[in-house]
Structure formats: structure tokens, C-alpha cells
Amino acid sequence: MDYRTRWPASRLLIASVTILIIVCAGAIGGVAVALNSLTNARTLLLDQVGPARRHALELDAALIDQENGVRGFALTAREEFLDPYQDGLRAEQDALRNARDAIASVRPDLAQRVDSIKELAVGWRAGYADVVITAVRSAGRPLADQADTARGKELFDAVRREVGDLQRVLNDESAAARSGLDGVADQVLYLVIALGVLLVVIIAGVAAVLHRILIKPLTGLAAQVRQVSSGDFEHAVQIVGPRETVMLGQDVDAMRARILNDVEELRRSNSELEQFAYVASHDLQEPLRKVASFCQLLERRYSGQLDERGEQYLRFAVDGAKRMQVLINDLLAFSRVGRMTREHVAVDLNETVAQVLDSYSDVIERTGATVVTPDLPTVRGEASLLGGVFGNLIGNALKFHGEGPPEVRVEVERTGELWTFTVRDDGIGIEPEYAERIFVIFQRLHHKDDYPGTGIGLAMCRKIIEYHGGTIWLDTGHDAGTTFKFTLPVAEDTHE
Structure with a gap:
């Protein structure tokens, strides 16, 4: 499928986030409506019905205070008995106003019931309380005749009945408001729980979708890339997912595909290199051997018959042919490293170094x-x-020595999963700026007449x-001599 027909990951991500926002906004809106209903129910109970109930109780108490005050004044004609009446009157007015508000x-x-109670209270005072108070004050003594008591009781009972009815209605309203408040609170709780569950489900769904459209394709791509990087260049990478x-x-x-083409080209190049190596080892060395042999024959046969310059020319020819042979052999050895592989076996480096020292016994002596x-x-x-490797490093230490007898020291230590070897000498040393150059093929720091060699040894070692x-590297932390260090993996199935 053409990748241009697929949605890009950014669009998929935006779509997922948009769906999440819409669903969350709807859920949050529902919770907001429920919370508003909860606020209204709480306001009705705590700010309206509840205070009205309290004011109705205050109103009832104020009316009782007035009735008691009038009765006491009528029985004793003492003015202080009117204090509860006056206080009850003020409390009644405040309670009526607050309850109505x-x-x-x-x-x-x-x-309207509150207004009705107010009218009945005014009627009771006009029809009984004010009449009694006026009569007692006019007579200046308690009233012996209580003829208006029945009429006053009838009026007062009417006021109390109306107040009682108002209290019962307010009690019912309070119970209904409390029940409504509890119901709305339960709704809010259920909505919050549902919102939490919904969010968990949405997040899990988005995670699953992202895993399917992003993580899984990337994981599959990574697995195929590892398969290719491990050497299976024939495996075609095929992947599905976002654009x-x-x-x-x-x-x-x-x-x-480019790497595969490069590998094929490298194989052809290696094949040509092998052909060159064959030519170099056979076709090139045979003429060199002939040149060197005939030059040596000329030198022996006509020794003393040629002048000094002629003999010098012959020596130059023989020396050049021999050095060419050495160079070709070194090049062949360098090209074969890592190309003509053999099975790796356990190598006792004690024996290896002993053989190297035996080959250099004449030089050492x-x-x-x-x-x-x-x-x-x-x-x-x-x-x-x-x-x-040991032969090159020890040979260089013996070759590039100072004025006194050379001293070469080989050391080894284990650092984790590697052996670190050190070959140190007290020779002429190498300047730190040449620490990398010396490992490049044909890079020489001295003229061939001063120190013989082809300039391939250290490149071969690396x-x-x-x-x-x-x-392998040159350790530049020493003032005198030369110190080379190199590492080799520890073989777990062998003993030190």
C-alpha cells in the first residue's frame, strides 16, 4: 500500500486526543450540572428552608412571650410584666420579616401564610392584648373580671394554629430538601466514579490504539532492522503502520539495498584482491628472484673486473630486489588478516612469546x-x-634502542572481560603527536637507511x-622509551 494513502502519526495522535477531549468535556459537563444541582439543593436547605424553619420557631416563641406578658400584667398590674410582651413583639416582627425573606x-x-400569621397576630393584639393593657392601666389595678379571656384565647389559638401549620409545612419542605440534597450528592458521586472509570477506559483505549498504530509497527521495524544489521541483507524490510x-x-x-549492493561490490573487490595477491605471490616474485639471483651471479663472476661504481650499482639492484620481496610478502600477510580466517583455538601466550624470543635470539645476544x-x-x-603482534612489538623495541643495551618488559593485567597487555622499552621513544600516524600502513618516522623496515608492522598489529x-594504542604517559598497550578478550573456558 502506498504510504501516501495512510494517515500520518500526527493526525492519528490528534484524532485520539480530540476524542479524549470531547468525551472528557462531556463527562465534566455532566459533573458540572450535577454539582450545580447539588449547590441549588444545598442552598434551598441551608439558606432558605432551614432558616425559615428557625424563624418560624422564633415566631412561635415570640407569640408565647407576648401572651404570657399580657396575662401577667392583667393579674398583677405591674409594668415589668409587659417587658416580655414588648420583647416578644419586636422578636415577632423580626421573625416574620426574616421568614418571609x-x-x-x-x-x-x-x-402569603407568613403575611396571614402577621394579620392574625395583629388581630389578637387589637382584640385582646391592647384592650387588656388599656383596661389595667386605666383601673390602676389587676382586672378581677376576665370576661375577654375566652375571646383572647380563641384569637391566640388561631395564631398558634397558623404558626403550627407553617412549621409542619416547613418541616416537610426541609425533609424533602434534605432528601433531594442526598439524591443529588449520590448522583454527583456516581458521576465522579463513572468519570474516573471512563477516563481509565479511555486512557487504556488510547494506549492500546497507540501501541497498535505506533509502538507495534516501530517494534516490528526495529526487529527487522536488527535482523538486517546482523548480516541478513537479503531480508526485505516490510512494515505497516502510520505514514x-x-x-x-x-x-x-x-x-x-544499497548495503547489499556495496557488499556485492566488496565481494567482487575481494575477489580481485585475491587475484592480485596470487599474481603478487607468484608472477611478481618470480621476476624479482631472477633479478636478485642474476645480480648476485654478476657480482660474484665479475667481482674485481668492475669499477667501484659498477659494483655499487649491482649492490643497489640486489638490495632493491630483496626489499621488494620483503614488501610484497608483508603486503600479502597484511591483506590476508581477517580474510583468510581459521578457527580460533586456545593459544598459550607463554609458548607464543617464547617462540618469538627464540627467533630474535641472535639480535638479543x-x-x-x-x-x-x-x-x-x-x-x-x-x-x-x-x-x-608480539614479534612486531618486541622486534621494534630491539630495533629502536638507545645507546645502551635495550631493555624490554612485557606486562599483563585483567580489566573486566579483557586482558590488557603492555610492551614497554627504554628506546628512542615516539612523540605523542605521532600516536595515530604510526598505525597507518607505510607511515614511517625514520629513513629506511637509518632503520630498515616496510612501515607495515604496526598497521598489521592493529x-x-x-x-x-x-x-591497541600508544601509551603517551611515559617520558622515556616507548609503551604499547593492547587488549584481548578473556577466554572463560581457559585457565590463566
């Missing part, structure tokens, strides 16, 4: 050199190649060490 907005019919993932997979597959070696470990590799999974 609290209930008028939600129950206008109850506000970016498919495009990335196509780019990786295009890179795989002639120079009076001292070579100190420790007990070396056993590693896995090719013995001939590892012997070449190639061999890297082929065995290690590294």
Missing part, C-alpha cells in the same frame, strides 16, 4: 638486550597472528588485534 423566592404561598513508520521502513529498506616476560594467560585466536576483538 427566606421563603418568598421558592414558596410564595408560604410567604512516518512506513516511510522510515522504506528508507531502511533502501539503505539495506648481539645487542645484549634484556626481555622480561610474566606468566601470560591463554586466549582464543590464531597463534601465528598473535605471535606476529589489524590483527581488532580481528581478535581488542584494541
Whole structure:
């Protein structure tokens, strides 16, 4: 499928987030409506019905205070008995006003009842309380005749009945408001729980969708890339998913195809190199041997018959042919490292170094050199190649010595999963700025007439060490002499 027909990951992500926002907004809106209903129910109970009930009780108490005050004044004619009456009158007015203000907005019919109670209270005072008070004050003594008591009781009972009816209605309203408040609170609780569950489900769904459209394709792409990077360049990378993932997979597959072409080209190049090596080892060396042999024959046969310059020319020809042979042999050895592989076996480096020292016995004896070696470990590799590394490093130490007899010291220590070897000498040393140059093929720091060699030895050492999974470098932390260090992997199935 063409990647251009697929949605990009950004669009998929935006769609997922949009759905999440819409659902959450709807859920939050529902919770907001429920919370508003909860607020209204709480306001009705606590700010309207509840205060109205309290004011109705205050009104009833104020009326009782007035009735008691009038009765006491009528029986004793003492003015202080009118204090409860006056206080009750003021309390009645405040209670009526507050009760009406609290209930008028939600129950206008109850506000009318409050007005009715107010009219009945005024009627009771006009028909009984004010008459009794006026009569006692006029007589200046208690009233012996209580003829108006029945009439006053009838009026007062009417007021009390109306107040009682108002209290019962307010009690019912309070119970209904409390029940409504509890119901709305339960609704809010259920909505909050549902919102939490919904959010969990949405997040899980979005995570599953993202895993399916993003993580899973990327994981599959990574697995195929690892398969290709492990050497299976024939495996075509095929991936599905959003547009970016498919495009990335196509780019990786295009890179795989280019690598495959490069590998094929490298194989052809290696084949040509092998052919060159064959020609160099046979067709080139045969003429060189003839040149060197005939030059030596000329030198022996016509020795003394040629002048000094002629003999010098013959020596130059012989020396050039021999050096060319050495150079070709070194090039062949360098090209074969890592290309003509053999099975890695356990190599006892003690034996390897002993063979190297035996091959340099003449040089060691002639120079009076001292070579100190420790007990070396056993590693896995090719013995001939590892012997070449020690041979090059020890040979260079013997070659580039100072005025006194050379002293070479080999050391080894284990650092984690690697052996670290050190070859140190007290020779002429190498400047730190040449620490990398010396490992480049044909890079020489001295003229061939001063120190013979082809300039391939250290490059060969690096190639061999890297082929065995290690590294080699020049340790520049010493003032005198030269110190080379290299590492080799520890072989777990061998003993030190």
C-alpha cells in the first residue's frame, strides 16, 4: 500500500486526543450540572428552608412571650410584666420579616401564610392584648373580671394554629430538601466514579490504539532492522503502520539495498584482491628472484673486473630486489588478516612469546638486550597472528634502542572481560603527536637507511588485534622509551 494513502502519526495522535477531549468535556459537563444541582439543593436547605424553619420557631416563641406578658400584667398590674410582651413583639416582627425573606423566592404561598400569621397576630393584639393593657392601666389595678379571656384565647389559638401549620409545612419542605440534597450528592458521586472509570477506559483505549498504530509497527521495524544489521541483507524490510513508520521502513529498506549492493561490490573487490595477491605471490616474485639471483651471479663472476661504481650499482639492484620481496610478502600477510580466517583455538601466550624470543635470539645476544616476560594467560585466536603482534612489538623495541643495551618488559593485567597487555622499552621513544600516524600502513618516522623496515608492522598489529576483538594504542604517559598497550578478550573456558 502506498504510504501516501495512510494517515500520518500526527493526525492519528490528534484524532485520539480530540476524542479524549470531547468525551472528557462531556463527562465534566455532566459533573458540572450535577454539582450545580447539588449547590441549588444545598442552598434551598441551608439558606432558605432551614432558616425559615428557625424563624418560624422564633415566631412561635415570640407569640408565647407576648401572651404570657399580657396575662401577667392583667393579674398583677405591674409594668415589668409587659417587658416580655414588648420583647416578644419586636422578636415577632423580626421573625416574620426574616421568614418571609427566606421563603418568598421558592414558596410564595408560604410567604402569603407568613403575611396571614402577621394579620392574625395583629388581630389578637387589637382584640385582646391592647384592650387588656388599656383596661389595667386605666383601673390602676389587676382586672378581677376576665370576661375577654375566652375571646383572647380563641384569637391566640388561631395564631398558634397558623404558626403550627407553617412549621409542619416547613418541616416537610426541609425533609424533602434534605432528601433531594442526598439524591443529588449520590448522583454527583456516581458521576465522579463513572468519570474516573471512563477516563481509565479511555486512557487504556488510547494506549492500546497507540501501541497498535505506533509502538507495534516501530517494534516490528526495529526487529527487522536488527535482523538486517546482523548480516541478513537479503531480508526485505516490510512494515505497516502510520505514514512516518512506513516511510522510515522504506528508507531502511533502501539503505539495506544499497548495503547489499556495496557488499556485492566488496565481494567482487575481494575477489580481485585475491587475484592480485596470487599474481603478487607468484608472477611478481618470480621476476624479482631472477633479478636478485642474476645480480648476485654478476657480482660474484665479475667481482674485481668492475669499477667501484659498477659494483655499487649491482649492490643497489640486489638490495632493491630483496626489499621488494620483503614488501610484497608483508603486503600479502597484511591483506590476508581477517580474510583468510581459521578457527580460533586456545593459544598459550607463554609458548607464543617464547617462540618469538627464540627467533630474535641472535639480535638479543648481539645487542645484549634484556626481555622480561610474566606468566601470560591463554586466549582464543590464531597463534601465528598473535605471535606476529608480539614479534612486531618486541622486534621494534630491539630495533629502536638507545645507546645502551635495550631493555624490554612485557606486562599483563585483567580489566573486566579483557586482558590488557603492555610492551614497554627504554628506546628512542615516539612523540605523542605521532600516536595515530604510526598505525597507518607505510607511515614511517625514520629513513629506511637509518632503520630498515616496510612501515607495515604496526598497521598489521592493529589489524590483527581488532580481528581478535581488542584494541591497541600508544601509551603517551611515559617520558622515556616507548609503551604499547593492547587488549584481548578473556577466554572463560581457559585457565590463566
